[in-house]
Amino acid sequence: MSIQSNSRIRAAITAVGHYVPEKILSNADLEKMVDTTDTWIQTRTGIRERRILEQGATSDLGTKALEMVLKNRGIDPEEIEVIIVASVTPDMFFPSTACIIQDKIGAKKAWGFDLSAACSGFIYALVVGTQFIETGAYKKVAVIGADKMSAITDYTDRNTCILFGDAGAAVLIEPSDDPTIGILDHVLYADGSGGCYLYMKGGGSLYPATYETVENKMHYLYQDGKSVFKVAVIGMADVSEEIMKRNNLTANDVDYLVPHQANLRIIDACRERMGLDASKVMVNIDRFGNTTAATIPLCLSEWWHCGKLKRGNTLVLSSFGAGYTWGAALVRWAINNPNKY
Numbered sequence: 001m002s003i004q005s006n007s008r009i010r011a012a013i014t015a016v017g018h019y020v021p022e023k024i025l026s027n028a029d030l031e032k033m034v035d036t037t038d039t040w041i042q043t044r045t046g047i048r049e050r051r052i053l054e055q056g057a058t059s060d061l062g063t064k065a066l067e068m069v070l071k072n073r074g075i076d077p078e079e080i081e082v083i084i085v086a087s088v089t090p091d092m093f094f095p096s097t098a099c100i101i102q103d104k105i106g107a108k109k110a111w112g113f114d115l116s117a118a119c120s121g122f123i124y125a126l127v128v129g130t131q132f133i134e135t136g137a138y139k140k141v142a143v144i145g146a147d148k149m150s151a152i153t154d155y156t157d158r159n160t161c162i163l164f165g166d167a168g169a170a171v172l173i174e175p176s177d178d179p180t181i182g183i184l185d186h187v188l189y190a191d192g193s194g195g196c197y198l199y200m201k202g203g204g205s206l207y208p209a210t211y212e213t214v215e216n217k218m219h220y221l222y223q224d225g226k227s228v229f230k231v232a233v234i235g236m237a238d239v240s241e242e243i244m245k246r247n248n249l250t251a252n253d254v255d256y257l258v259p260h261q262a263n264l265r266i267i268d269a270c271r272e273r274m275g276l277d278a279s280k281v282m283v284n285i286d287r288f289g290n291t292t293a294a295t296i297p298l299c300l301s302e303w304w305h306c307g308k309l310k311r312g313n314t315l316v317l318s319s320f321g322a323g324y325t326w327g328a329a330l331v332r333w334a335i336n337n338p339n340k341y
């Protein structure tokens, strides 16, 4: 798609919210569970701690995040028209987590669906939600990224258990009051040949749950970290550079890179390719680890709530994840100041 057509309705993020569970799983805790060290985890990933949801499911993370969105926007749940939930840890295969959240929050007039694109889930869902606004079909679309990664993490596997955490975050998309503000452009990619490097095999129609699938740990995520790292580091930088180039943006024009938080080294490589100073990158991987679909909206919500994200700021959202899926979105921030749109 191309950017900037003044005749078209522009979609903008008009509210943000997030929720992280209280329980902290620190690197010191993990040292007692698997053969690892705080130093190894911090130097190889940038993670110090992550959050764990002890009671409940992904819908609870998403519902709490959406409650904050509604409070910040000052609207009732009945005003939401569509709910899109990006997640690889839905409460169950069906009903969709979107339907569960619709019921929990009381969004009686909304329809909705789940979207599976792993760590790129939020950007994919944001782009899908944007289409509903740009066509004029809807005026209030909720996009949620939520994952209870602890539900599919093997806490005896040091290769993966150090990486992931639980969180939910959400945005509301509405028609923009200014065509130069909002979700301006996107580039999305997928390469299914990368599926063998990052997956959860069990529980689907290919390997329905059996004693064997449980014994063989097929209901946990598997990652060939080294292979994923090599493509992620290139893919995320490529797509971020591509969206800057096609919009004639220099590093000076970008206020923030909002990267998926999988590994601090991947984020740094992306930042360097874009020519950005470290102060222009949203990083919270140290406190939350990789929360899959939640990382990007979690950054947006935190930065906005502490007043560092202002209307008119130019953002590049960028991600890489299982599939493979990757992509970037160019956003000019619409929300004025905390608690007042």
Ligand SMILES: CC(C)(COP(=O)(O)OP(=O)(O)OC[C@H]1O[C@@H](n2cnc3c(N)ncnc32)[C@H](O)[C@@H]1OP(=O)(O)O)[C@@H](O)C(=O)NCCC(=O)NCCS
Pocket: 035, 036, 037, 040, 041, 044, 045, 119, 158, 159, 162, 224, 225, 226, 227, 228, 229, 232, 262, 263, 266, 290, 320, 321, 322
């Ligand atoms: C997972 C990841 C952090 C591993 O870092 P890495 O530098 O690639 O580490 P390697 O896998 O090469 O392992 C290096 C060594 O550390 C060991 N190691 C792995 N995990 C360890 C841990 N938690 N603690 C201590 N040592 C560990 C390995 O066994 C290996 O030892 P060896 O050399 O004796 O075989 C990194 O590959 C990564 O971030 N991958 C991509 C993640 C991503 O982007 N995913 C996509 C979105 S979800």
